[in-house]
Amino acid sequence: MDFSSLSMIFKLVIIAIIYIIIFTALRIMYNDMKGGGRARTSQSRTYGLEILNPGSSENLRKGAVIPVKGIITIGRKADNMLVLEDPYASSYHAKLFFKGDEIVLEDLESTNGTMLNGEKLSGKAFLASGDEISIGSVSFRFI
Amino acid sequence: MIDITKNIKTVLIIFLVLFIGLISYVTYFEMVVGPQIVNNVSNKRLWVQRNEVLRGTIYDRDMTALTKSKRIDQDTQTREYTNGPLFAHAIGYVDVKYGITGLERKYDSELIYSSIKDNIMNFIKYKGKLPQKVGNSIQTTLDYNIQKKAYDLLGSNKGSVVVLNPKTGEILAMVSKPSFDPNSLDENWKDINSNAAMPLINRATAGLYPPGSTFKVVTAASALENISGIMDRTFEDKGKIVFNDNESLSNYNGEVLGTLNFKGAFVHSSNVFFGTLGMELGNSKLKKTAEAFNFNADTPADGVTIENSQFPSYNIFEKGNIAQSAIGQSSVLATPMEMALVASTIANDGVMMKPYIVGKVLSSSGEALKTIEPVKIRQVTSSDTAATIKDFMRAVVTDGTGTNAAIPGIEVCGKTGTADNQEGSEPHSWFIGFAPYDDPQVVVAVIVENGGQGGGIAAKIAAQVMKTALSK
């Protein structure tokens, strides 16, 4: 039997499937936009850097918690957000930023390096609660 | 950084607009341009579709087959025109290389359409093994006998014969010569196209000629409707009107007809009388009457396309031209079909019927799917005017220039025309007429190119054609 006339039904099915794919994708994108927006504005988690050892920086006090709400640049130069007066700290030493819901610590190719939990950090790493960060003689705990 | 984001969004919107424009154009293309181009000759798909079904047969009014289609293999079929050049112009031809013309073209979709009902019936009858699908047939209004008679009578002359039924508009015959054989297009195409006589043209509907004195029917109608007392008027025909040093108008051979009344002038075809009438009517009134007869306008028709006949506009001072136009010369041009319609209007009490060439569309099993009914175009002149002119036209054949059109036992009416055309060549011989006088059944228009006087060869051909038509 000659099935070729079935193509007339198939074509409608094929067109339908293609459009369903388009609409499903659109729905996902729409949901993402809605969901993403909400997640950004009402964060359930707030992050902070607790100062464990202020080192030779006079502007830091032990126990103080610096809230991490966006990007935090750390270094000796005055235009950093968190200024360290430590001789072992580079001008632009490190950076903390959001990636999705998590915080990433990035070493900006500092001279003496950044220590994360005792190990020298190369490049970037996600921070987990309780991580200890050391720059020169200054140390923080990430909470 | 923010600026760039804004730019990106702008670019996004610009591309969105471009894409929407693209979608719109595609839609426009499909809905508007598509249907216009799908029937183009270069589109092979149409030929494949045409080939799927065995093309339907074209019949004359008595169901004599005029075409025969035969399938050779799955991809080809042949079409034979049983009478060769006889119906070449009316039916046309269909050929992959040379295109599709005439009725084959106008009714193409019917001829390749195989009705669903037929298909289902066949499917049931032959239990799933579908036999050859056959397209619908068309029964034309053409009469084989009349067409053949007219064709033979024209002989080796160039010209045309149109035969109509005045009451319905049916086209009983439509002959154009020289003709060509649609069965041998391949072999003869070059010759056909290089022939100076242009055999491909359907002279009946596309040949534009000066109608000569046959146009006096129109002028007479115009006079009857615009000039009171015209029937009682007498006139001195001195054989010639002189306008100025360069222009004059004279009767055929300069014949002096003496004292005439309106009927006499018509019967003896006095150019002087009618030229004077033309000047008296003036260009606009005469043009108005001509346009009522469908000059300068598209003529509605089914199955044929008729070229527009032309009646010119002149200024008041162009007396010579105005006079000439009243006798169907100057720039007046008419197709044989138009003049046939003029005669049929008079025969039908002043009502012009729409000419049509197809009577019925039949399914491949013979069932009538569509019947075409006669349609009135308009009431061109009052029935009184028509009756008067009908009387004149009877007298033309009994006593006047058209005696060669007489048939013993039948009362024939008509009007001759001897149309001057090019300097130095014989005039065209025209005859338009109808019979019988009491209740006209058939209308004829004949033109023999360069055939001399209308009362000569054209009248004789018309007589024989009408005799054949009425002998049924």
Add this chain to the structure above:
Amino acid sequence: MGSDRDEKKLLKYIYLLCIVCFLNLTLIKMPIDAGAMVMALVTCVMIGVSYFVIRRYFPEGDKHIFIFASVLSVIGIVMIYRLDTASSVKQLIWFAISVTGFILTVVILPDLKRFCNLRYLFLAGTLIFMSMAIFIGTEINGSKNWVVVAGFSFQPSEFGKLFFVAYLASALKEYQNSFKELIQPAIVVMACLGFMVLQKDLGSALIFFGISITMLYIATSKTKYVLACIGLFAAGATISYQLFDHVRLRVMIWKNPWPYANNQSYQVVQSMFSIASGGFTGTGLGLGHPEYVPINTSDFIFAAICEELGILTGFALIIIYFLLFYRCMRAAINAGDNFSRLLAVGFSSMIASQVIVIVGGVINMIPLTGITMPLVSYGGTSMLITFLALGVIQKISEEGR
């Protein structure tokens, strides 16, 4: 999560599309063509595996780019199978190669910032590839932009496109409002356009133009530069119209193709008949006559698809291309630095311009040019380059957010 479920559904729909299309192709031949179902299976497996690899190892990146690219490729493979089964198998192999290239790009390519200073390398690459065909090229199908090496032919201008975008991205990223900085890129752009016109590849010239003004606008946000460019382009177009026959020919058959329907404008006329015969839902696979359209597997694949699957599918393709473009631009918005942004924008506009030029040409909205439809048309290099470009964009989308 709701959208997770939707994503799985999306993948399932693609499998369904693949299977239904090939099922259709199986049934239209007598006897039944089982090869089609094999193709369906292989395609589904390839898409599934690739998707899995991408989602598992790179969950941060854009989820939709690969999906849209696969849908387009599937439609392409299906249609090519309908037209010529051998080409379809080759296309499937190229799809495999291209997707691998895509994944490798995302995996192996180091942080894109490293590349941002290789401006002169990109410049060299651009000029070499773009002009290569002029010196060692052969003419195929009327355009002299192919290079044949050991029986294998490719278009160097395709590779040139990648270098071109990279060069413009690196040249424009530092733009600080001074006109002088634009001079070098402007010369390069004009040179490339010139090369394309000389090679009679007018379609690529249009695409390069599209990429250039998009990137120019993004980098400078000065509308007057854009207008100036459009003016220059118009001037250039007029000059090349006067100078070159082949340009005049294209314009002549664009304005009125009908008198030359059997000669010069044969291709575009057949394409128009094909699309006009399809209607909104098409004739159905196997029931139309796309075989009357020349080059129907590559340049005119859109016409073949419109004939058999209808204008509605044509719209769907255009919509999917736009959605792909949107996702790529979104990756650009979220990117970290200007170089990445410009790179993403450049590649996106490369794909988008190509779509506009070829669809426009095929329906005679703009003069016809010989380029392919990205991902859908038969053509290994074209698909590979497109996937590589998408790979870079995917990588950028991962770095961002």
